[in-house]
Each structure stands twice: as structure tokens, then as C-alpha cells.
Amino acid sequence: MKTIWIWPPAWPRGEEDVEEKRRRYVKRGLALVDAVDPENGILYASAFAEKRAIQFAETVGLQVLPLDEAQGEVRMICDDPFQMEGEILRRTGEAVTFARPSAVLSTEVEDGEILLWQLPASDWIFLQYPQEPYVPPRKGSGLSLYSLMLPAIEGATGTMRKNLQKFLANPEEPEGVHQLRVSIRSFRALISLVKPLLPPEVYASMQDVFRQLGRKCARLRELDVLIEEWEAAKGEGDANLRRALDQERKDEMNLLVGIMQDPLNQQIIASAANRLILNLEPTNWQEIDGILYIDQRLHSWYRFSLEGLWRMDGFDWPVAHKIRLKSKKYRYIAEHFKDHMTSVQTGRHKAAKKRQTVLGEICDSLRNQEAVEELMHQLQKEATEEADRFILREKDREMQLRELVGTREETPPNPGQFKANHTEPERMKAAESLQPEHGADPSSLKSEEAIEEIPSTNKWLFAVAATVLLIILYIVLK
Numbered sequence: 287m288k289t290i291w292i293w294p295p296a297w298p299r300g301e302e303d304v305e306e307k308r309r310r311y312v313k314r315g316l317a318l319v320d321a322v323d324p325e326n327g328i329l330y331a332s333a334f335a336e337k338r339a340i341q342f343a344e345t346v347g348l349q350v351l352p353l354d355e356a357q358g359e360v361r362m363i364c365d366d367p368f369q370m371e372g373e374i375l376r377r378t379g380e381a382v383t384f385a386r387p388s389a390v391l392s393t394e395v396e397d398g399e400i401l402l403w404q405l406p407a408s409d410w411i412f413l414q415y416p417q418e419p420y421v422p423p424r425k426g427s428g429l430s431l432y433s434l435m436l437p438a439i440e441g442a443t444g445t446m447r448k449n450l451q452k453f454l455a456n457p458e459e460p461e462g463v464h465q466l467r468v469s470i471r472s473f474r475a476l477i478s479l480v481k482p483l484l485p486p487e488v489y490a491s492m493q494d495v496f497r498q499l500g501r502k503c504a505r506l507r508e509l510d511v512l513i514e515e516w517e518a519a520k521g522e523g524d525a526n527l528r529r530a531l532d533q534e535r536k537d538e539m540n541l542l543v544g545i546m547q548d549p550l551n552q553q554i555i556a557s558a559a560n561r562l563i564l565n566l567e568p569t570n571w572q573e574i575d576g577i578l579y580i581d582q583r584l585h586s587w588y589r590f591s592l593e594g595l596w597r598m599d600g601f602d603w604p605v606a607h608k609i610r611l612k613s614k615k616y617r618y619i620a621e622h623f624k625d626h627m628t629s630v631q632t633g634r635h636k637a638a639k640k641r642q643t644v645l646g647e648i649c650d651s652l653r654n655q656e657a658v659e660e661l662m663h664q665l666q667k668e669a670t671e672e673a674d675r676f677i678l679r680e681k682d683r684e685m686q687l688r689e690l691v692g693t694r695e696e697t698p699p700n701p702g703q704f705k706a707n708h709t710e711p712e713r714m715k716a717a718e719s720l721q722p723e724h725g726a727d728p729s730s731l732k733s734e735e736a737i738e739e740i741p742s743t744n745k746w747l748f749a750v751a752a753t754v755l756l757i758i759l760y761i762v763l764k
Contacts, residue, residue, distance in 0.1 A: 321413035325358035423581035
């Protein structure tokens with residue numbers, strides 16, 4: 287017999303982000319119920335927990351019955367947290383706490399009962415990804431957040447300054463603006479990492495300054511990507527569109543060079559490290575366990591991606607875009623602190639990079655078509671014909687991606703498999719097993735939060751929505 291002991295979270299109320307919080311509440315509850323599958327869809331609750339149990343049951347499709355009627359081989363129980371803690375200790379000899387909303391799974395064995403796992407409500411989504419080992423954050427590293435962040439901040443600032451000079455020295459080279467933009471994003475990821483430590487107005491101000499710098503690079507980078515794609519897809523004799531694109535790039539390049547030569551913008555980049563360090567000085571970053579803090583932040587970003595992808599209702603582009611941004615932040619922070627990443631984190635770095643790349647390619651495809659349309663009124667007849675052919679080829683590329691990915695059925699969660707990954711001895715074994723298959727050599731990690739604008743929608747967005755969703759699911763399920 288298995289028992290799921292649950293103290294569900296309270297139903298989100300208030301005004302700030304309440305709809306988003308309720309969406310996550312429902313997804314987390316469904317992730318738990320789908321995985322453990324309580325017998326006959328019943329949640330047994332005591333009078334003490336009845337109100338919270340009913341609210342939870344209504345959102346996940348369960349029926350609530352009195353606790354004294356509990357029966358069956360897989361029982362879900364909701365009671366006074368203190369009562370459950372004491373009963374679990376008596377049955378299993380294991381001390382657990384319901385100080386936060388959580389679920390505990392125990393099972394009977396020949397000589398008694400054992401505890402299989404405990405998960406806080408925020409991590410119930412991992413039950414739907416048994417291939418993702420749930421690894422608790424590391425504690426007691428002896429490394430302060432200050433000691434880890436200081437060289438990362440200084441290094442990221444130096445990289446921005448170097449890439450700015452490289453771009454200004456040779457703005458015709460496409461890689462120059464790309465690396466400048468990446469280094470700005472990489473610095474912004476560090477700002478995002480310490481968001482919980484900064485006053486909201488300070489965080490928003492710093493992000494906005496560097497977001498605006500990154501946006502100024504966006505148009506030139508988009509043109510470089512467009513030209514690269516055009517070169518790969520152009521037909522024999524096509525040259526008129528390329529001339530128009532080259533002129534557009536030249537105009538945008540000159541505009542960006544002027545912007546980046548502005549002493550004010552150069553000073554913003556040069557003083558980036560000092561500004562962020564100064565804002566962190568009033569905090570307790572010198573006392574914070576740096577590894578624990580970084581582990582927790584990376585975990586929350588990765589969990590956000592899994593929650594967003596699971597059972598996405600149709601294709602929700604804003605959600606998909608947020609997933610892309612979280613993937614970027616995970617990737618950049620993993621690169622900043624590559625010497626301190628575990629094998630699980632380096633494996634997730636690779637997954638985040640793949641997810642970001644796929645979504646980026648889709649964004650590029652959409653933007654290529656949109657950008658060419660924006661140029662149509664400037665083109666001569668011959669170039670317009672080439673532009674039409676280019677757009678059709680971009681659409682073909684989308685169809686090829688659809689055929690390449692194909693349809694993949696979602697694998698039902700296996701609570702037994704999750705058990706193997708989440709009992710303490712097996713947890714470490716699972717983490718080690720990731721190294722050859724999913725891990726990455728830390729030396730291979732290269733050095734880019736980006737709270738970017740959501741790309742403008744256009745008439746092709748819905749045509750490729752299904753393709754994007756299939757690609758995302760393919761990467762996550764692979």
C-alpha cells in the first residue's frame with residue numbers, strides 16, 4: 287500500500303500576478319495527481335484540512351471524502367501538518383516537515399513502511415520528468431556569493447568592453463555586433479541572478495540601461511542573420527535583394543557605430559562592474575552561501591521551463607518566449623560559474639542551449655520574413671520577385687523542420703522511476719550517471735538574462751506555432 291501525504295498550497299489571491307500564480311498552482315497540482323494517481327480519484331481529508339483540501343481537489347479533479355474512510359492501495363491523505371509529521375515518523379522512522387506545502391510518498395514493505403520521497407509543491411512538476419533527477423541544492427560550500435560574483439562581474443564587464451572595441455574597429459564583420467550583443471546579455475544574466483538581493487527600483491533601472499543597449503544592436507544583428515539565410519537559400523542569378531540588404535546593413539551599421547561611439551554609452555559599459563558592485567554592497571552577499579544561492583536560482587529557472595512546457599494549452603507564444611529567456615539565463619550563468627557546476631547542471635546547460643537555439647531559429651525565421659516584407663516598398667521589381675521567393679523558401683524550411691521532428695507521443699510519468707531517482711542513495715547515483723550521457727565538459731562551456739521584447743507577431747506566427755511546440759517537446763522529451 288502507498289500513501290501520499292499532502293499539505294497543498296493555499297489558493298492564490300490578491301492582485302499582483304494572480305492569474306499566473308493560479309495557472310502554476312493548477313499545473314503543479316495536476317503534475318502531482320497525474321504521477322501518483324490516487325485510487326478512484328479520492329482525496330481523504332480531516333475536518334482540520336477540509337477547506338484547503340476541497341480547494342485543491344476542485345482544481346485537479348479529485349473527490350474529497352472524510353479521512354476516517356481512507357482505504358485502497360494508493361491513498362492520498364490531507365490532514366493537520368503536525369499530525370502527518372508525527373504519523374510519518376511513527377511509521378517510517380523518518381522526520382519530515384510540512385512547514386511549506388509539500389507531498390510525501392511512503393509505501394509498505396515486508397518489515398514496515400519506508401519513505402520514498404518528499405517534494406515541496408513548487409517542485410511537483412519534476413514528477414512529470416522522471417528522467418530529470420531532483421538534486422537538492424548544495425550547502426556548506428564555504429564560498430560566499432561575494433567571492434563567486436566579484437570575478438564574474440569584473441570578467442563580464444571586461445568582455446563587454448573588449449567586444450565594443452572589436453565592433454568599432456571592424457563594424458563590417460557580422461561576428462562583431464553578435465559578440466557585443468551576447469556579452470551585454472551575459473552581463474544582464476548576472477543582474478538577474480542577484481535580483482532577490484536588490485531593491486526593485488535598482489534592479490529595474492540596471493536592467494533597463496543594458497536592455498536598451500542590447501536593443502540598439504538588435505536591428506544590425508537581424509540583418510546579418512537575414513543576409514546569411516539569404517546566401518544559403520538564394521537562387522541562381524539572385525543578386526538584387528542582396529544589394530538592397532547590403533545597403534540597409536550599411537545604413538544600420540553607421541547608425542550603431544555612432545551610438546556606440548557616444549561617450550555616455552561607452553561610460554555605461556566601462557562602469558558596469560562598479561555600478562553593480564556598488565548596488566550589492568549594502569546587501570549581505572559576503573555572508574550568503576554562494577553555491578547554495580546559485581543552485582537555487584538555476585533550479586527555479588529550469589523548473590519554470592518545465593512547468594511552462596508541460597501541457598501547454600495550445601501554443602502560447604508569450605509563455606514560449608519566457609521559456610526561451612529562462613533558458614538563456616540558465617545557459618549564461620552556467621557559463622559564468624562553469625568551474626562550480628555539477629554534472630546535472632552541465633547537462634541542463636546543454637538542454638537549455640538546445641531549447642534556446644531552436645526557439646531562436648524559429649524567431650529568426652519569423653523575423654527574416656517580416657524584415658523582407660518591411661523592405662518590399664523600397665525594392666525594384668526584380669528584387670521584389672527575389673524577396674517573394676525567399677519568403678517561400680523560409681516557409682519550406684519550417685515545413686522541413688516539422689517533418690524532421692515528427693509527432694512524438696508524451697510518455698506517461700512513472701512514479702516508480704521517479705522513486706529510483708529521488709531516494710537519497712539513488713539520487714547521487716542518478717546524478718553521476720548523467721555525466722557521460724547528458725553532462726558536458728566544463729571546459730567546453732563558452733561565454734550571454736535577457737528580458738527582451740516579445741518579437742512582434744505576424745501572419746506567419748500561427749502557421750509555425752505547431753512546429754515550434756513540437757520542437758520544444760522533442761527536446762524536452764528526448
